[in-house]
Amino acid sequence: MAPGRLESPITTLPDSSQTTTAPRESHFINLALTKTLPIPISGKGIELYLSDGRTIIDGCGGAAVSIIGHGNEEVALQTHKQGLQLAYAHPGAYTTTPAGELCQFLLDGNPHGFEKVFLCSSGSEATETTMKLAKQCAFEKGEPERMHYVSRWQAYHGSTMGAMSMSTNLARKEGFEGLGYPHVSHVSPPYAYQYQKSDETEDQYATRLIQELDDEFKRVGTQKVLMFTAETVGGATAGCITPPTGYFRGVRKLCDKYGILLHLDEVMCGVGRTGTFYAFEQEGIVPDIVTIGKGFGGGYAQIAAVLIHKKVVDVFRKNSKPFNHGHTYESHATACRAALAVQKIVRRDHLIERSAAMGKVLDAELRSQLAPCKSVGDIRGRGTFMAVEFVKCKDTKESFPPELRYGIQVQRFIHDLGVDVYPGAGTVDGIRGDHILIAPPYTVTEEQVRHICSVVRQAVLEMEAVYM
Ligand code: PMP
Numbered sequence: 001m002a003p004g005r006l007e008s009p010i011t012t013l014p015d016s017s018q019t020t021t022a023p024r025e026s027h028f029i030n031l032a033l034t035k036t037l038p039i040p041i042s043g044k045g046i047e048l049y050l051s052d053g054r055t056i057i058d059g060c061g062g063a064a065v066s067i068i069g070h071g072n073e074e075v076a077l078q079t080h081k082q083g084l085q086l087a088y089a090h091p092g093a094y095t096t097t098p099a100g101e102l103c104q105f106l107l108d109g110n111p112h113g114f115e116k117v118f119l120c121s122s123g124s125e126a127t128e129t130t131m132k133l134a135k136q137c138a139f140e141k142g143e144p145e146r147m148h149y150v151s152r153w154q155a156y157h158g159s160t161m162g163a164m165s166m167s168t169n170l171a172r173k174e175g176f177e178g179l180g181y182p183h184v185s186h187v188s189p190p191y192a193y194q195y196q197k198s199d200e201t202e203d204q205y206a207t208r209l210i211q212e213l214d215d216e217f218k219r220v221g222t223q224k225v226l227m228f229t230a231e232t233v234g235g236a237t238a239g240c241i242t243p244p245t246g247y248f249r250g251v252r253k254l255c256d257k258y259g260i261l262l263h264l265d266e267v268m269c270g271v272g273r274t275g276t277f278y279a280f281e282q283e284g285i286v287p288d289i290v291t292i293g294k295g296f297g298g299g300y301a302q303i304a305a306v307l308i309h310k311k312v313v314d315v316f317r318k319n320s321k322p323f324n325h326g327h328t329y330e331s332h333a334t335a336c337r338a339a340l341a342v343q344k345i346v347r348r349d350h351l352i353e354r355s356a357a358m359g360k361v362l363d364a365e366l367r368s369q370l371a372p373c374k375s376v377g378d379i380r381g382r383g384t385f386m387a388v389e390f391v392k393c394k395d396t397k398e399s400f401p402p403e404l405r406y407g408i409q410v411q412r413f414i415h416d417l418g419v420d421v422y423p424g425a426g427t428v429d430g431i432r433g434d435h436i437l438i439a440p441p442y443t444v445t446e447e448q449v450r451h452i453c454s455v456v457r458q459a460v461l462e463m464e465a466v467y468m
Contacts, residue, residue, distance in 0.1 A: 096333040105340060127160075143259075366456070
């Protein structure tokens with residue numbers, strides 16, 4: 001038998017159904033120091049089964065993570081087999097078979113010109129990696145004065161120091177003022193519902209945003225900016241912020257003009273969530289670097305990826321320089337095997353097409369079921385990535401008082417009714433962007449979509465009865 005091959009195929013997993021004892025709260029090392037979180041014991045498809053006997057319909061895939069649903073045996077078996085065969089080899093010394101196959105899968109027949117992939121363990125690491133990649137790229141090009149990053153307001157790129165500096169979700173930065181990388185500034189996001197003027201066309205709005213970016217590049221100094229970072233479709237902060245037509249074409253043009261790298265963060269909106277593998281495929285542009293996470297491992301592995309365009313790779317190639325960066329757990333074999341298994345299922349079962357189709361059903365259901373709701377100001381998104389924004393007054397778009405945390409209350413109410421949606425938070429001014437996010441697994445059925453929407457409607461109407 002060839003070295004590294006399994007002696008016998010593994011066909012069954014050890015029975016884990018006995019491990020239903022709920023861990024004590026003190027076992028958790030997380031932020032929930034002051035509250036007890038529900039404990040999911042198992043999951044199947046779109047359902048989570050809690051230790052208290054409740055069943056929860058997962059209407060947001062956790063945080064837009066579970067794209068093929070829970071409890072997938074194919075993925076579990078593949079991961080199990082890989083663990084028996086080889087779980088880990090140091091990434092500085094070896095490229096494991098699953099890491100190689102996963103990169104191949106991502107780059108195969110790739111029409112976008114990405115040449116290299118860096119596999120890491122989270123979206124935050126992917127952002128950090130991208131920041132360092134851009135910096136070394138400038139260094140290799142003989143442009144050491146490029147030190148500055150530009151990102152957008154109402155953005156989230158991760159919780160580690162560098163990624164937090166790029167992020168502008170104020171709630172998640174509270175208590176950390178003064179920390180982080182200092183050379184970062186921010187421009188307005190394409191948040192039409194709140195910020196497009198009433199006398200402005202979509203085209204004029206996009207032009208105004210591009211002008212603001214141009215002004216910011218010039219203010220900093222076009223020779224000093226390394227990279228512009230943006231979520232193609234904004235996720236967690238203000239809820240499914242979709243760009244106006246032409247916005248990203250304008251951004252691309254500007255970055256090219258000044259030699260500034262364009263990084264699109266698709267950790268939340270990528271891997272089919274918006275109906276195409278990359279959300280940027282709907283924008284008619286290609287970034288220099290794109291990061292993916294969440295749905296990449298589909299919840300079966302902690303994995304994210306940085307895809308790097310030939311244009312950037314060539315800079316390193318020319319100087320025969322490796323990227324001076326690494327993590328012990330990058331390209332982890334079982335994580336790669338799990339992600340590959342998830343992605344093969346997505347491709348085989350045409351789940352990205354399904355995300356697009358179910359997204360249309362979700363959009364239509366939300367619009368019809370929430371039509372009577374007085375606090376629903378906007379419904380937006382793409383594919384199975386939809387947000388509902390709440391306002392106190394539809395005419396003025398006046399928000400509820402921030403201390404009411406209306407969107408979060410709605411989310412909790414929905415959870416009590418047996419459905420999970422993802423909560424939104426305050427934004428640049430602490431108010432606008434009060435929302436919930438709905439992002440079910442792509443395997444969701446029309447009936448389940450209708451059920452999720454009807455529960456959302458019930459919760460919103462009951463909230464309105466109290467607060468409006
Ligand atoms: N970028 C975006 C767009 C995200 O939504 C997130 C997570 N919400 C991150 C980066 C950070 O990913 P992680 O939590 O895996 O570190």
